[in-house]
Amino acid sequence: MIILYNLSIFLMRAGLRLAALFHPKAKSFVTGRKGLLQKIQADYATNTAPVVWVHCASLGEFEQGRPVIEGLRKVFPKIRIVLTFFSPSGYDVRKHYQGADHVYYLPWDTAANAKRFVKAIKPTLAIFVKYEFWHHYTQALAANRTTILSISSIFRPDQLFFKPYGGFYRKILKRISHFFVQNDESLKLLKAIGLNHCTRSGDTRFDRVYQIVKQAEELPTIQNFKNHQKIFVVGSSWSEDIDVLIPLINENRMKFIIAPHEISEQNLISLERALQVKSIRYSQTTNINLEDFQVLIIDNVGMLSKLYRYGEFAFIGGAYGKGLHNILEAACYGVPIFFGNKNYTKFKEAVDLINRGGAFDVADYTDLKMKYEMVTLPESFLLACEVTRQYVEENLGATEKILTYCEATLRAKNTAA
Incomplete structure (x- = not known):
């Protein structure tokens, strides 16, 4: 299965390079990743502060992760926050977001890229928002003893994780330290495959939009x-x-x-x-x-x-x-x-x-x-x-539940260090 997974990543990269010749978004997708790992390594070569990495597929997932980012920044002002996006629609809009120290595209999920990225930023905590589950990144993070969270995640019975032939993808989930899911069905699905380190927190979007309402001028x-x-x-x-x-x-x-x-x-x-x-x-x-x-x-x-x-x-x-x-x-x-x-x-x-x-x-x-x-x-x-x-x-309160876990993790790791 790992061969098929790596092949799918290779074909996706090749397809986007071809599409970049004709499509502006595909071009952004490709050019935004050129020399990226070297830049990240240079940005964090001398860093000594704890790093929290938050990854979002696109803009919608960012809005779910944003309350957590801003909550962590308020409690831990000295941490470094790395924000990554998979797609241009998220990166192009939020590349200057002030809540993160650095905003990057996510380098492709290959074994070499994942190892270089994790080694460069050395995250204490990694937060993946909603649907993001990458084999090589979770493997590299686990090897680094990074606490990995999946937040605002939602699962359905038709996903590969829950199929008889989905063992490879279930291994990815097993590397996650804790899941904060949106609903009871997701909780039941995870527990049915032996993943009990999960909490029904709800969706952080409720907290975010409620915050927008309160701040509206x-x-x-x-x-x-x-x-x-x-x-x-x-x-x-x-x-x-x-x-x-x-x-x-x-x-x-x-x-x-x-x-x-x-x-x-x-x-x-x-x-x-x-x-x-x-x-x-x-x-x-x-x-x-x-x-x-x-x-x-x-x-x-x-x-x-x-x-x-x-x-x-x-x-x-x-x-x-x-x-x-x-x-x-x-x-x-x-x-x-x-x-x-x-x-x-x-x-x-x-x-x-x-x-x-x-x-x-x-x-x-x-x-x-x-x-x-x-x-x-x-x-x-x-x-x-x-x-x-x-x-x-x-449905308010998901952010508070996630932040409580994050704070306990960061304080415990800081004490241990």
Whole structure:
């Protein structure tokens, strides 16, 4: 099996080198790793402080790891924190993140790379977020006697770890010192293969989005646009989402804020042409009276999490395509949430909120209109609001559980040293 594993890594590298000739993200993936190990070795050649290594696949996993990183920094200000990403979508956005001492791409998981990387940074503690399980890295970390944690992890019966032929992958899991999993099913699956060093902590994303809510500042332009009227916030929308929403927008007198996932000029023009009501882009709102505009189009990145506070309803995009985007930010503000009905079931919070009556999956415009009209009834609206708000509050605390373990580990190893 190790031959097949190494072959898969080799083929992935070769495929990305070829793709780099044509695709910007693939190019970033390849060029970002050139000379990387030499740089890491130079950065840590004279380091004597304890090192905590946090690895995330991409941006979503970073948001899960971020509360732990910042919690550790607060308690142990002198430790060095190394943050790595597998994909460009995470690295490119967070390469200047101030919470870590260094941010790198993860060198490819080969035996040589893993040994060089671990030898260079000598981590006391390694934290892998959610789905990241690498054979050579866990092997090198175990040889270094590094404590290895898997946090916000979630497991399903169809994964290789739990198949009769998944012995190789189960060995990777057995090197993990402790698992902090999101749900009871993951706990049962791990215990069924003899891994009892696990805790149901929940998902650190709840702590992160709740923190964002508490820190959110007032947005005067959005407040002026709202002007005491009801608002439907559409977050991370794709064209498939807009196709379903457009009839509701064009026939409804309520105001809408639309934050497209892709803000290219072509996409923005396409959206504006589809609208039959008065709309304006956020970048055009300076010194403009917004009272007569029904749709505000957000043509920037980074504002979405602050917008939901102004809404009475939310529609989250992505579920008609590759997958539903983050619904927890909207849930924190206690609003009814709508999304497509095709690709959301792997997101526990989406399934949970549907079952509780705080979220609604919609097949098309007719379905959206029916469920929207139902939830606008006063009793239904108040129930949905309370469900979403309470769901978030019930799931807070994962970060504290993980930090307690991390703190005990770092203090024990510091004493032993």
